[in-house]
Amino acid sequence: MKCALIFLISATGVVYGAGPAYDVKAHYRKSELMVPMRDGVKLHTSVYAPRSIAGKLPFLLFRTPYGTGPYGPDAYRANLGPSPHSFEFETEGFLFVFQDVRGKFKSEGEFTVMRPHNPGKRGKATDESSDTFDTIDWLLKNVPDNNGRVGQIGTSYPGFQTVMGMIDAHPALKASSPQASPSDMFLGDDFHHNGAFRLSYTFSWLSRSARTRTGPNDKDSVQFDPGTPDGYRFFLELGPLSNANKRHFLGQVPVWNEYMEHPDYDDFWKRQNMLPHLKKITHPVLNVAGWFDAEDFYGPMTIYEQIEKENPVNRSTLVVGPFSHGGWNSHIDGNSLGNIQFAGAPAVYFREKVQFPFFLYHLKDKGKLDLPEALVYESGSNVWKSYDRWPPRNKTKDRSLYFRAGGRLSLTPPDDAEAFDTYVSDPAKPVPATAEIRFGQGHLWMLEDQRFAAQRPDVLTYETDELTEDMTISGQLITKLYTSTSGTDSDFAAKLIDVYPGTAPDNTPNPAGVRMGHFQMLLSGEVFRAKYRNSFSRPEPMIPDAPTLLEIDLRDKNHAFLKGHRVMVQVQSTWFPVIDRNPQTFVNIYNATESDYKPATQRIHRSKARPSHVVLPVLEK
Numbered sequence: 001m002k003c004a005l006i007f008l009i010s011a012t013g014v015v016y017g018a019g020p021a022y023d024v025k026a027h028y029r030k031s032e033l034m035v036p037m038r039d040g041v042k043l044h045t046s047v048y049a050p051r052s053i054a055g056k057l058p059f060l061l062f063r064t065p066y067g068t069g070p071y072g073p074d075a076y077r078a079n080l081g082p083s084p085h086s087f088e089f090e091t092e093g094f095l096f097v098f099q100d101v102r103g104k105f106k107s108e109g110e111f112t113v114m115r116p117h118n119p120g121k122r123g124k125a126t127d128e129s130s131d132t133f134d135t136i137d138w139l140l141k142n143v144p145d146n147n148g149r150v151g152q153i154g155t156s157y158p159g160f161q162t163v164m165g166m167i168d169a170h171p172a173l174k175a176s177s178p179q180a181s182p183s184d185m186f187l188g189d190d191f192h193h194n195g196a197f198r199l200s201y202t203f204s205w206l207s208r209s210a211r212t213r214t215g216p217n218d219k220d221s222v223q224f225d226p227g228t229p230d231g232y233r234f235f236l237e238l239g240p241l242s243n244a245n246k247r248h249f250l251g252q253v254p255v256w257n258e259y260m261e262h263p264d265y266d267d268f269w270k271r272q273n274m275l276p277h278l279k280k281i282t283h284p285v286l287n288v289a290g291w292f293d294a295e296d297f298y299g300p301m302t303i304y305e306q307i308e309k310e311n312p313v314n315r316s317t318l319v320v321g322p323f324s325h326g327g328w329n330s331h332i333d334g335n336s337l338g339n340i341q342f343a344g345a346p347a348v349y350f351r352e353k354v355q356f357p358f359f360l361y362h363l364k365d366k367g368k369l370d371l372p373e374a375l376v377y378e379s380g381s382n383v384w385k386s387y388d389r390w391p392p393r394n395k396t397k398d399r400s401l402y403f404r405a406g407g408r409l410s411l412t413p414p415d416d417a418e419a420f421d422t423y424v425s426d427p428a429k430p431v432p433a434t435a436e437i438r439f440g441q442g443h444l445w446m447l448e449d450q451r452f453a454a455q456r457p458d459v460l461t462y463e464t465d466e467l468t469e470d471m472t473i474s475g476q477l478i479t480k481l482y483t484s485t486s487g488t489d490s491d492f493a494a495k496l497i498d499v500y501p502g503t504a505p506d507n508t509p510n511p512a513g514v515r516m517g518h519f520q521m522l523l524s525g526e527v528f529r530a531k532y533r534n535s536f537s538r539p540e541p542m543i544p545d546a547p548t549l550l551e552i553d554l555r556d557k558n559h560a561f562l563k564g565h566r567v568m569v570q571v572q573s574t575w576f577p578v579i580d581r582n583p584q585t586f587v588n589i590y591n592a593t594e595s596d597y598k599p600a601t602q603r604i605h606r607s608k609a610r611p612s613h614v615v616l617p618v619l620e621k
Contacts, residue, residue: 022087025076027051028096032073035099037109037134039124044068044106044216045099045135047143048080053093056147058174058363059139060094062154063132063161065209067105068098071218082153083329086348088356094363095146097139101161102131106216113210113255114160114185116271117167132165136172149363151175155288155326156296157182157209160274163303166285167277175362177355179288180296180326181303186269186536188298194552195265195529195536196491197589199580200231200441201295202259203244210255224248231439232432235577240592260590265536275306284315286358286371288350290323291379291557292337292446294578301556304390318390319354320558321346321377324443328355338444339507339514340521343382378472379523380498380560391475391556396617401464401567403606403613409462409569413611420603420610423458423573425490427581427597430574431456441578450497450520453570460571460604463499471561475617477524477554481571482610484548485530487584487600488541493575494552495525496614497568498561520568524554527579531586541586547603547610554614569614571604 029051034042046068050057060081062068070077080096081089089096103111118127136150150172154162159181166176182189191202207224226234238244241260249256262268285307289300304318321328322342328334334347354371361369374390377383387395401409405419434445435452453459479494497520504516528550531539542548561567574581583592584600606612 022079022090024048024078024080024090027090028076028080030073030076032071035135035138037102037126037131039126041102041107041109041126043099043102043108043131043135045097047139048077048096048098049143049145050093056145057093057095058147058149058151059097059136059143060089060359060363061097061099061132061135061150061152061165062158063099063101063135063152063165064154064158065101065104065111066157067218068100069105069218071106082155082355083351085329085332086351088352089359092356092360092364095139095143097135099135101128102126103213106218108216111210113206114182114272117164117274117277119277128161128164129167132161133168133170136170140172147364148172149174151177151359151363153177153179153359154181155179155329159296159300163274163278166281166283167274169281169283173283175284175286175359177286177288177358178300178303179328180290180293181299182296183275183299183302184269184273186265188302189296191259193298193527193579195532195539196527196582197241197580198578199235199241200439200577203235204440206253206256207249211252212254226439229439230437231441231577232437234439236430239594240596241580241590242592263588263590264539265532275302278303278306279310281307281311281314281316284358284362285317286355287316287318288328289318289320290325290327291320291377292323293325294441294443294446295325297555317358317371318374319350319376320374320556321350322379323347324446327443338447339449339516339519340379340447341382341507342377342379344384346377346384349384376558378558378560380562381470381472385558391617392619393475393617396475396619399616399618400613401569401616402611403462403569403604405606407461407463409464409567409614413613414606414608416607419607420484420605421460422601422603423460424599425458425573425584425602426599427574427583428599429458430576430581431459431572433575433578445522445578446525447522449514450495450522450568450570451518453572454520458572458574462569464567466501466564466566467561469563471567472559472619473561473616474558474619476556477617478615479552479554479569480613480615481550481552482547482605482612483530483550484545484603484605485542485584485600486544487598488544488586489529489531489582490542490584490600490602491527491529491573491575491579491582492550492552492602493525493527493572493579494554494614495570496523496554496557497521497570498523498559499566499568501564503564523559524557525575526552526554527575528552529582539586547605549610567616573600573602
């Protein structure tokens with residue numbers, strides 16, 4: 001294993017806002033084009049070419065459903081590279097290409113959310129892969145002074161576009177960087193987690209990005225106005241999911257209705273999963289994720305895993321940093337996120353030492369590139385670590401922490417004949433996902449202080465003693481819950497938390513007056529809809545009060561619990577409005593009525609026969 005500390009400097013607060021000024025118009029000339037696809041549909045494409053840099057240059061392609069504006073030949077973007085806070089790409093010189101994907105903004109055609117790959121397409125049949133191929137082919141033949149090489153990059157949905165462009169790739173595609181790309185919208189990304197519907201995010205995204213349109217235009221995105229900043233109250237008053245279209249969408253968001261027709265993991269969702277198609281990926285891939293990404297963490301990790309599995313000879317690199325969704329480019333330095341301080345300006349380090357050199361090397365044969373297989377930030381100790389594989393299973397040992405009486409979390413398994421903790425889950429009073437009053441889910445709740453949740457009677461809390469030495473976890477976290485419910489369906493959510501010592505100093509500055517003593521930092525959390533415990537395609541009712549084992553994958557983490565800190569696990573059955581309310585009766589939740597929603601008594605067992613516990617991959621010293 002190659003394991004090295006990259007650097008460590010004092011932390012400063014992250015600043016959101018504009019970076020240093022760069023006059024794009026003074027240095028680049030813009031052309032707006034309509035690029036034809038094989039079926040005759042034309043996609044709006046803007047090409048920015050340097051005014052004074054001589055020689056043949058590579059293309060850097062961005063394909064997006066979010067608009068490539070400002071539109072018009074004399075309207076220029078504020079930045080061309082992937083970050084608004086640094087301009088190394090612009091200064092170096094590339095042929096920057098921005099394209100509205102099929103059916104969005106000024107492009108022709110129809111937009112399909114997560115358009116499935118069509119491996120058997122012939123003739124004029126299209127998908128995102130063919131649109132990328134056709135775009136690259138046209139650019140090479142029609143844009144002068146190119147060097148015959150293309151790189152592509154995108155974050156979030158544009159990351160999905162990047163992945164699709166890697167499939168059946170054009171031979172001129174020499175480097176790709178999918179960043180925070182979703183891979184499976186039912187199992188672990190934006191719209192569902194383990195079958196549980198991600199209400200607030202899906203509602204907001206579809207209402208903004210998936211409305212019907214009459215044709216190409218430059219205003220293809222409408223921000224939904226809920227009439228209140230209080231998302232918890234808005235979605236609680238919405239009631240059953242079936243009310244969303246009747247009260248708010250009024251048939252203008254047909255994708256919402258389409259989703260409501262597919263409550264289980266059927267072919268509709270399976271076709272959208274691009275993982276089976278990630279074969280013959282031979283060009284270099286820089287796959288990027290954020291440890292605290294609330295939208296798409298499952299995606300980039302599974303994409304990396306699949307590329308490694310299906311392409312024994314590959315040139316892929318995984319980078320995971322202490323970021324929220326896309327924060328490696330959208331934040332100035334990445335030295336803090338919410339109340340948590342990091343170090344070493346990780347966003348700057350990524351942009352200057354990883355992202356830019358990656359494209360410079362593969363598209364221009366310039367510089368040196370010595371990236372490890374996996375470059376991951378270790379929160380807690382706040383350093384970058386390099387590994388020759390991810391996860392580093394050859395360097396970790398699984399340690400189980402068991403739920404015990406009195407809210408204890410212990411290395412010693414229970415020996416009780418029959419023991420459990422209980423709480424009542426009431427869909428009318430769901431546990432908030434955040435203490436913040438806002439409509440959207442925000443980007444800080446994935447590491448938010450959980451003391452607000454620990455105070456509720458419908459949240460169980462288990463905690464270790466203070467650690468006598470540092471403990472680092474690197475890899476996949478698993479929670480094994482022995483559950484039972486008085487209902488016929490239920491959600492169970494588990495959260496892994498780092499509890500700070502009582503003497504932890506407050507941050508400086510500290511305008512919100514947050515006390516860091518006994519701060520409960522959320523590290524990882526995941527939900528599981530119990531009716532899918534045996535199959536995501538064929539739900540089964542829970543047998544009332546019958547103990548059932550649920551294994552909840554808390555995903556990967558690289559974190560150091562420092563000496564004096566404690567490890568905490570919280571268990572709950574609602575996480576609202578990030579996750580929709582489970583009626584706790586075995587029904588099609590998308591068609592549920594008010595009368596279907598009922599309180600249920602939940603049990604978390606902690607006996608010798610049913611020892612609920614969390615499994616941590618502890619890095620050996």
